Amino acid sequence: MSGPGRPSAHLFDLTRLVSRVGRGVWTGIDRVEAAYLAHLREDPRPLYGLVGLSGGFVLLDRTGVDALAARLTGAAPWGTADLRARLHLKASAAKQAARADLRRLARDRSGTPGLTRMLERHLPKATVWLNTGHSNLQDAVFDAVHALSGRAVVLVHDTIPLDWPRFQRPGTVESFAARMRVVSTKADLVICNSEATHRDVARHFSGFGRVPDLVVAPLGVTPPRPDRQALPGGVDLARPRFVTLGTIEPRKNHALLLDVWENFASTLPETDIPALHVIGARGWANETVFDRLDRSPLIGRHLFEHGALADGPAAALVDGARGVLMPSLAEGFGLPPAEALALGTPVIATDLPVYREILGNNPVYLNGTDMYSWANQILAFSRGQARTHTAARGEATALPTWQDHFNLVFRVI
Secondary structure: OOOOOOOOEEEEEOHHHHHOOOOOOOOHHHHHHHHHHHHHHHOOOOEEEEEEEOOEEEEEOHHHHHHHHHHHOOOOOOOOOOHHHHOOOOOOHHHHHHHHHHHHHOOEEEOHHHHHHHHHHHOOOOEEEEEOOOOOOOHHHHHHHHOOOOEEEEEEOOOHHHHOHHHOOOOHHHHHHHHHHHHHHHOOEEEEOOHHHHHHHHHHHHHHOOOOEEEEOOOOOOOOOOOHHHOOOOOOOOOOEEEEEOOEOHHHOHHHHHHHHHHHHHHOOHHHOOEEEEEOOEOOOOHHHHHHHHHOOOEOOOEEEEEOOOHHHHHHHHOOOOEEEEOOOOOOOOHHHHHHHHOOOOEEEEOOHHHHHHHOOOOEEEOOOOHHHHHHHHHHHHOOOOOOOOOOOOOOOOOOOHHHHHHHHHOOO
16 A cells, blocks of 8 residues: 655644543553654644544644643643633643643634634645544544545554443443444544454444555554652562553453452462552443452452552563563553563463464463463462563563554555
């Protein structure tokens, strides 16, 4: 596949990152959007930003994008919330400040009916709209971009809501399906983060009636920088430990690991039980697991729930761990185990096609429902009896880079 010619400008959708202001640690999708933002800011072509807010859109020029990027990354503070922002009573103080700053930084603003006219006033023909956060996937935005003779490029991270509806929040399957139907109908190019996602997108979009051009570009994996000084108090780094990372939601299968550690507690001497560190915010539809975490006598002794940690302390727990445990039942890519391998930390994971594709033979693969196999492997790693890991500790495993990703994507845009 070859591109239709170099775009005259980039219009990058920043709605996802703005929506996360004040909500704590960035998710994997947020970090992908941030990586695109950093890359596009280095591109010499004109750069614009689009942010969807309730009731309309904000358009930023390059100066505005740079100023917003500084605020999103913490390099510059948010301004003061003005009266109009404070009228959004349900918004946090951080969100109110962000809304006020967006108006101050805006090149222009419009409601949905005026979006086409706003883009035509400011953007050159053949502008490419890039959307990596699954926000604003509505007919009006695609139509406004196409009115400029532009191209709409969307990164689809996975189709898990369509494939595993029982793991989703009420109403999210229908809304996700509606957005994917619009992408199927109106996108000019869809970026897939893996061959597994490519197969899923092609299958679902065929059912919708149109499959746009697709390109497979695995996400970049950047070794995180451990920051032991930022670790929560009381963490014993000398004790053999395992780490699991990810939102505590049903498909991540934390229940299996709780079963394993309860089995350890009933069969092993206290001193032989390794620590399990659970990193990730509590999600949805997982009350049984939440209740077990709240009531377990192992909490504070062998199980440690940390919530969503920043990259530095999370990496400090992963670096030097006996293993990272990923019993997930479905994934679109899997950044946490990839980043663990980049640090030289062993990984035990469910045998998923996307893990095989991205991580190769580096992890130990197990059935995601076989608790006893997981228990045996975890004990082997804890006791130093497991097979030699492919990468020496601290030696980065060969994994895709962001430069690899962008070379693939921007060759066809």
